[in-house]
Amino acid sequence: MSDTPPNGPGDKAGRHGPTIRDVARLAGVSIGTASKALNANGRLRQETRDKVNEVALQIGYRPNDMAQSLHRTRSMTVGVLSTDSFGRFTLPIFQALEEQFADQGIAIFMCNATDDPARERQHLDQLLGKRIDGLVVTARRADKRAPVGPLPPGLPVIYVYSQADDGDALSLLSDEEDGARQAVNHLIEVGCTRIAYLTGPEHFEAVLQRKLGYHAALAEAGLPEHPGYYLSGKWSEAWGREAVAALFDGAGERPDGLFCGNDQIARGAVDALRERGIKVPEEVAIVGFDNWEVMTSAARPPLTSVDMNLSALGHEAGRLLIGMIGGERLRGIRRLPCTLVVRESTKR
Amino acid sequence: MSDTPPNGPGDKAGRHGPTIRDVARLAGVSIGTASKALNANGRLRQETRDKVNEVALQIGYRPNDMAQSLHRTRSMTVGVLSTDSFGRFTLPIFQALEEQFADQGIAIFMCNATDDPARERQHLDQLLGKRIDGLVVTARRADKRAPVGPLPPGLPVIYVYSQADDGDALSLLSDEEDGARQAVNHLIEVGCTRIAYLTGPEHFEAVLQRKLGYHAALAEAGLPEHPGYYLSGKWSEAWGREAVAALFDGAGERPDGLFCGNDQIARGAVDALRERGIKVPEEVAIVGFDNWEVMTSAARPPLTSVDMNLSALGHEAGRLLIGMIGGERLRGIRRLPCTLVVRESTKR
Numbered sequence: 001m002s003d004t005p006p007n008g009p010g011d012k013a014g015r016h017g018p019t020i021r022d023v024a025r026l027a028g029v030s031i032g033t034a035s036k037a038l039n040a041n042g043r044l045r046q047e048t049r050d051k052v053n054e055v056a057l058q059i060g061y062r063p064n065d066m067a068q069s070l071h072r073t074r075s076m077t078v079g080v081l082s083t084d085s086f087g088r089f090t091l092p093i094f095q096a097l098e099e100q101f102a103d104q105g106i107a108i109f110m111c112n113a114t115d116d117p118a119r120e121r122q123h124l125d126q127l128l129g130k131r132i133d134g135l136v137v138t139a140r141r142a143d144k145r146a147p148v149g150p151l152p153p154g155l156p157v158i159y160v161y162s163q164a165d166d167g168d169a170l171s172l173l174s175d176e177e178d179g180a181r182q183a184v185n186h187l188i189e190v191g192c193t194r195i196a197y198l199t200g201p202e203h204f205e206a207v208l209q210r211k212l213g214y215h216a217a218l219a220e221a222g223l224p225e226h227p228g229y230y231l232s233g234k235w236s237e238a239w240g241r242e243a244v245a246a247l248f249d250g251a252g253e254r255p256d257g258l259f260c261g262n263d264q265i266a267r268g269a270v271d272a273l274r275e276r277g278i279k280v281p282e283e284v285a286i287v288g289f290d291n292w293e294v295m296t297s298a299a300r301p302p303l304t305s306v307d308m309n310l311s312a313l314g315h316e317a318g319r320l321l322i323g324m325i326g327g328e329r330l331r332g333i334r335r336l337p338c339t340l341v342v343r344e345s346t347k348r
Numbered sequence: 349m350s351d352t353p354p355n356g357p358g359d360k361a362g363r364h365g366p367t368i369r370d371v372a373r374l375a376g377v378s379i380g381t382a383s384k385a386l387n388a389n390g391r392l393r394q395e396t397r398d399k400v401n402e403v404a405l406q407i408g409y410r411p412n413d414m415a416q417s418l419h420r421t422r423s424m425t426v427g428v429l430s431t432d433s434f435g436r437f438t439l440p441i442f443q444a445l446e447e448q449f450a451d452q453g454i455a456i457f458m459c460n461a462t463d464d465p466a467r468e469r470q471h472l473d474q475l476l477g478k479r480i481d482g483l484v485v486t487a488r489r490a491d492k493r494a495p496v497g498p499l500p501p502g503l504p505v506i507y508v509y510s511q512a513d514d515g516d517a518l519s520l521l522s523d524e525e526d527g528a529r530q531a532v533n534h535l536i537e538v539g540c541t542r543i544a545y546l547t548g549p550e551h552f553e554a555v556l557q558r559k560l561g562y563h564a565a566l567a568e569a570g571l572p573e574h575p576g577y578y579l580s581g582k583w584s585e586a587w588g589r590e591a592v593a594a595l596f597d598g599a600g601e602r603p604d605g606l607f608c609g610n611d612q613i614a615r616g617a618v619d620a621l622r623e624r625g626i627k628v629p630e631e632v633a634i635v636g637f638d639n640w641e642v643m644t645s646a647a648r649p650p651l652t653s654v655d656m657n658l659s660a661l662g663h664e665a666g667r668l669l670i671g672m673i674g675g676e677r678l679r680g681i682r683r684l685p686c687t688l689v690v691r692e693s694t695k696r
Contacts (some may be wrong), residue, residue, distance in 0.1 A: 077478075080458075087439070098460050102467070107474055110428075110458040112446050119450070126455050130425075237646040264646070294642070298585040298612070 018059045028053040038327040046092050053326030053344060057104055061326075078321065079109045079127035081148065083120065083162065085333065088292065089140050093160055097136060098313025103324060106133070124148060128155075132322055135319045138162055142173050143205040156324035160317040161310065163333060170330045173307040176206055179338030180213025183259050183287040183306050188221045189283050190348045198228035198243040198269060199261030207232060207261060208251025210289065216276060225254050228252055237250070237260070240268020248276060253275045256284055263288035263295035270296055270299050286347040291339075301344035350618060366407045375403040386675045399672030405452055406521055407508045424483045426669065427457045427475035429496065431468065433509065436640065437658060444602040444662025445484060452670060454481070461684025472496060476503075482669045486510055490521050491553040506667045509658065509680060518678045520665050522656040524554055525684030531607050531635040531654050534688055535539035536696045538633050540605025544577035547609030554611060555580060558637065562607060576600055578609070583609070588616020596624060596652050602631055611643035612638035613651055618647050618693060633694040637689075649692030656686050 024034035031038035036044055037052035082090050099106055109127055113120035137148055141161035146167040163171035185193050197214045199207050218225055233239040250256055260266035266288030273280050280286055313336055324330055372382035375474040384392055385400035408422055430438050449456055457475055463470035485496055487510035495514040511519035535543050545562045547555050566573055596602055608614035614636030621628050628634055639655035661684055672678055
């Protein structure tokens with residue numbers, strides 16, 4: 001960023017600060033292209049669009065032809081509002097946002113509302129009073145929520161690992177259905193044919209999304225569904241142990257693969273199987289979810305798990321918000337891919 | 349906070365904003381008392397001091413008789429700089445700070461430098477550019493670090509769960525030595541006489557602080573120290589299992605109590621003992637450290653553990669920083685007490 005913004009010959013008299021001409025020159029594009037990029041219209045490569053918006057942000061270009069920017073000047077701050085207490089899921093997202101914004105010289109206001117609407121309102125008022133350039137809303141679960149607000153028109157907002165019940169909002173989520181599909185496909189590839197899904201409470205969107213992926217993978221492979229193989233309970237190791245007792249101590253046909261809704265359930269399952277003398281992965285292969293190192297590496301054997309790439313989600317959210325601050329208009333739900341991390345619990 | 353600051357008859361001509369007279373009136377104290385509280389001198393009850401400083405902060409009182417405030421006006425923002433990546437230990441501290449400051453209408457800038465001095469400098473410059481009223485420096489371990497800076501004279505700074513190698517700084521820590529002493533005293537109370545200490549790597553200040561408490565408790569009880577009973581390794585479950593193998597599979601005299609440097613080591617130990625058919629707590633009682641619910645509640649049996657009360661540490665840091673912004677001058681190292689949380693692993 002420069003203290004003395006370049007002053008091209010095309011500047012209007014009396015106007016200070018960088019112009020679209022400066023943006024175009026520094027981004028190495030024509031004024032027409034810069035205009036398209038800044039107004040988020042026309043056909044452009046995403047790369048070009050990003051480059052122009054980045055330059056605009058860096059030199060502090062303030063467009064005067066976009067309604068949402070008419071009455072605002074950049075404060076070089078954004079707000080991050082967590083609607084649940086900060087935790088394991090919000091941390092990597094926040095860390096990534098912080099890196100992304102710090103690189104642009106943007107400071108972050110952090111607020112936490114812990115499911116308290118009055119507190120949330122208070123935080124929003126405070127953030128708006130600080131004239132933030134944009135807002136990120138995050139949560140510890142990806143369920144739908146009422147949109148935050150009311151907000152001033154044109155304030156860029158992104159929901160991350162959270163989605164607003166509002167078609168005009170932009171929500172960034174992890175593709176948990178596909179993550180589940182990858183997990184179950186992997187179990188099928190290593191030879192499992194009787195695959196159970198042990199998971200958390202059904203009022204979590206995550207449980208249902210992953211169930212869709214579980215069903216889809218079985219259907220694609222032509223494997224029958226066993227009605228007793230879907231067990232919804234808690235997100236705990238104790239539940240993993242209980243579920244194994246239900247599946248393996250009874251008279252029913254035993255599964256040879258377990259897809260677990262999180263790594264704690266998988267850890268409980270692996271312990272319970274070992275204590276029954278059932279070999280993992282030889283007799284039963286197991287996949288967890290979250291790729292939480294504390295659990296995956298301490299389990300015996302270490303757990304194969306689905307990583308939601310929350311850090312990538314945070315980086316992408318930062319990148320998109322910077323584009324929106326530069327004038328891009330984005331909406332809808334975007335889901336980023338999960339990655340399967342293979343360890344001993346499925347290595348046959 | 350009021351939009352129209354009260355204007356008492358004692359105002360100097362040409363001076364706008366609240367005066368010390370307003371602070372005194374709203375706090376229900378004399379002007380002399382308000383002055384003592386704001387200047388952090390004289391004898392006053394802590395309650396009175398806090399009340400006066402709170403009122404001063406709330407009405408935006410700007411003392412003109414304190415050097416550090418002469419050239420600053422309040423921005424109603426503070427910076428929180430984490431010098432390590434955010435994690436399990438910084439989270440509860442941050443959450444508490446956030447609550448404390450939000451109640452005062454103060455917004456928090458969050459920055460993360462991850463042991464990168466250049467990044468730290470960049471963040472500090474940014475924070476100072478935003479004219480923060482105060483700074484909290486936190487870390488994921490309580491070891492000494494070089495003071496952040498250079499900072500403008502008079503800017504209130506607190507190190508939390510971190511300490512600066514600077515006699516003029518204020519550092520707030522958990523009393524880990526006493527926490528260890530409580531743990532070992534408890535093992536002695538439930539009848540243990542051969543107590544081992546299984547812990548993490550010695551280059552952690554925490555390992556040494558807790559070792560002091562371990563030694564002190566044994567000495568106070570007149571119990572001999574067994575040279576083989578101090579095992580320093582990693583902060584992991586795997587190390588807990590290894591340490592149990594070393595202590596219980598050899599020819600040496602077996603311990604009847606284990607004090608573990610964290611809950612992961614304790615969890616590993618409890619698993620390893622169960623697999624050897626050694627009963628916890630009947631034959632060996634176990635205490636962990638951190639009171640990390642993920643570990644303490646999943647262990648079989650659930651773990652007694654030392655809680656560092658990081659949330660209380662964060663609240664106290666927020667309270668103290670608010671006082672410092674109001675004019676109090678504090679320095680030195682303060683250690684807040686730990687709490688022992690008793691569960692089945694020591695219930696005999």
